[in-house]
């Protein structure tokens with residue numbers, strides 16, 4: 001067995017000072033001592049539970065232990081989220097930990113090679129290089145990129161350490177690629193980033209509208225909840241592709257890519273015209289209805305049909321379904337968020353829910369489905385786009401409040417917002433940003449317009465990658481690699497799509513010298529010289545208590561949660577759960593927001609926000625006649641595949657080589673057959689893929705999954721102006737059979 005002999009000598013005392021003298025023992029035998037499982041230690045041959053570490057469904061998994069270490073898992077039947085179900089990624093969650101590609105030791109670049117070093121040298125180098133850059137070029141010259149895939153307590157530590165301890169001004173995360181649009185839309189419309197729903201709503205609706213979402217692939221266990229709906233519901237799907245979800249719909253609106261805003265306005269106009277408005281609710285709980293009516297008036301069924309490619313009759317029928325439903329729910333994901341007009345499109349969905357009074361009741365809601373296991377956590381706790389705990393960097397009052405709770409000087413808190421991810425990339429290009437710390441994300445694969453992204457990353461004076469695996473595309477470019485423990489090798493909380501805090505626990509030893517992200521941050525703090533500022537940040541649960549204090553009195557109040565143990569016992573706990581809530585007893589398992597029609601704006605009313613629809617920045621042309629759609633390919637592939645490719649079982653469940661779905665008519669014109677090699681070219685790059693001829697894509701469109709390294713070589717770098725989220729699903733490309 002690989003022993004964690006790491007903890008060498010200099011790093012170990014740091015951890016011991018914070019965690020107690022048992023640290024070495026704990027690192028060696030987590031199972032016996034329940035490292036991180038603060039509430040109870042695990043005896044031999046028990047079971048325990050943990051929430052899954054892939055998607056934001058947040059399924060509960062039951063871990064089967066021998067001598068305190070997990071030897072197998074099965075879905076947890078008692079957990080309110082998944083009710084005994086899991087998808088293949090969840091089933092294989094332990095397998096991917098055992099891989100020869102794991103990062104097992106810190107490494108630094110020497111010429112073309114990464115060479116192994118110990119933690120002491122790594123941490124010294126980390127501090128020396130970042131301090132040197134900061135001294136020469138100012139505090140804006142170093143930045144970090146965080147993630148939605150580590151525990152709340154870890155992202156909290158990272159964000160506070162980087163900004164308050166190390167003095168960085170700029171940090172963003174991969175949540176920008178994913179949820180930024182929903183965040184901005186909710187903040188503007190509801191006054192707070194607050195997804196209102198609970199999963200029971202999937203089962204309680206009689207009309208579910210999915211916009212740019214393919215839960216059969218992306219959130220299969222949520223889809224199972226839809227299948228349990230006893231109301232024989234209408235299922236309306238807006239997607240340019242005939243996805244698995246669209247095939248199950250009672251009404252598939254196969255709209256032209258990026259015609260959502262017009263189509264949603266057309267539906268809104270029709271709903272108003274047929275008397276589907278809940279006037280009382282609109283009067284009592286919203287503002288902006290007049291402006292909304294005026295804005296949508298131009299989108300008659302004829303105009304809408306012309307722009308979206310959806311028949312007038314279908315538009316009328318769909319509006320009728322929404323208006324007639326006693327409980328309609330609206331769900332959206334990346335087909336909306338990843339758009340150059342994503343925020344306004346999300347708000348068009350929110351408007352529809354609001355004007356029909358479909359919010360705050362069972363089976364309703366304007367519901368953004370979250371992507372990563374803890375993207376919701378990063379929205380609240382990463383200290384990137386908003387000040388820790390969803391405060392405002394620009395507000396002196398908020399800075400003061402936070403400084404008092406954290407026991408730091410308020411001057412240590414930046415008074416300006418971070419640059420967004422794309423602006424950080426621009427800063428790298430202009431030479432303003434020279435040092436970058438990348439944690440649990442893989443930008444050299446996932447960022448838009450990849451050749452350009454890599455060119456920029458190569459300009460950095462110092463790139464640190466902190467990852468579970470040593471073979472990621474970004475690790476290949478780094479100057480320093482910090483080996484991280486993964487899910488199952490550490491503990492903390494994730495917040496799922498329905499605002500539920502769930503616990504994950506250490507049931508495995510991390511390989512070699514890998515350390516949990518939490519411990520890496522702990523050690524960095526001490527080496528940097530700001531360890532004292534974090535003297536209370538000893539364990540994940542201690543940080544959770546700090547988060548509770550910070551949340552007090554805010555919409556995301558969790559002050560009433562009685563420790564990790566209660567989260568575990570209750571099957572997770574949704575925010576908010578304040579001390580006042582807790583006075584009335586235990587949390588109910590399914591709670592939704594806005595039951596009283598009061599929102600988080602200063603007057604309690606939701607805003608109905610509209611805009612003129614824009615045009616696609618890179619429409620198809622003679623030279624590039626196809627629209628490239630990208631997204632999730634199969635249930636068994638996760639993003640950049642660093643994790644899922646490690647499981648032999650998952651590998652059998654997805655196509656090994658990159659492929660493009662092409663419509664039969666287009667294929668025929670270009671003499672392309674399934675299996676042929678096809679060159680796909682955009683203005684940025686050119687790649688070769690295998691053809692898959694299928695009518696699941698529309699004519700004039702191609703679909704390439706994001707899981708393959710080459711996909712983002714094609715994508716056009718463009719963003720929503722309000723959320724700065726990349727628009728990954730509308731680039732112009734050409735196709736040509738490779739002879």
Ligand SMILES: Nc1nc2c(c(=O)[nH]1)N[C@H]1C(S)=C(S)[C@@H](COP(=O)(O)OP(=O)(O)OC[C@H]3O[C@@H](n4cnc5c(=O)[nH]c(N)nc54)[C@H](O)[C@@H]3O)O[C@H]1N2
Pocket residue numbers: 055056178211212213214215217218219238239240241243256257258259260333334335336370371372629630631632633634635636637638639729
């Ligand atoms: N198996 C698996 N599951 C995952 C993930 C994974 O990598 N693998 N990732 C997780 C993460 S982080 C996320 S964010 C979610 C993403 O989950 P989804 O958003 O459901 O997945 P995508 O495939 O990116 O996009 C959804 C749909 O948007 C459609 N679309 C494209 N353009 C448009 C448009 O202009 N309008 C409309 N209406 N639709 C459009 C696409 O055809 C696609 O079917 O999945 C999560 N779950």
Ligand SMILES: Nc1nc2c(c(=O)[nH]1)N[C@H]1C(S)=C(S)[C@@H](COP(=O)(O)OP(=O)(O)OC[C@H]3O[C@@H](n4cnc5c(=O)[nH]c(N)nc54)[C@H](O)[C@@H]3O)O[C@H]1N2
Pocket residue numbers: 149150174175177178334338371372439440441442443445446447466467468469472484485486487517630631632638639640641642643706711712715728
């Ligand atoms: N073309 C196109 N591109 C897209 C998308 C699209 O639809 N189309 N979708 C976008 C979306 S929604 C998303 S969310 C992004 C995802 O993009 P990324 O965040 O780049 O994708 P992942 O593969 O999930 O990267 C997570 C990294 O963290 C590592 N990791 C996992 N767990 C841990 C941990 O506990 N600690 C540490 N330190 N490391 C860990 C993994 O090994 C992996 O390298 O991609 C975006 N890119």
Ligand code: SF4
Pocket residue numbers: 052053054055056057058059082085086087088089090091219220221222
């Ligand atoms: S649906 Fe998501 S949370 Fe559930 S097992 Fe699959 S990846 Fe994990």
Ligand SMILES: [Mo]
Pocket residue numbers: 177178179371372
């Ligand atoms: Mo995502």
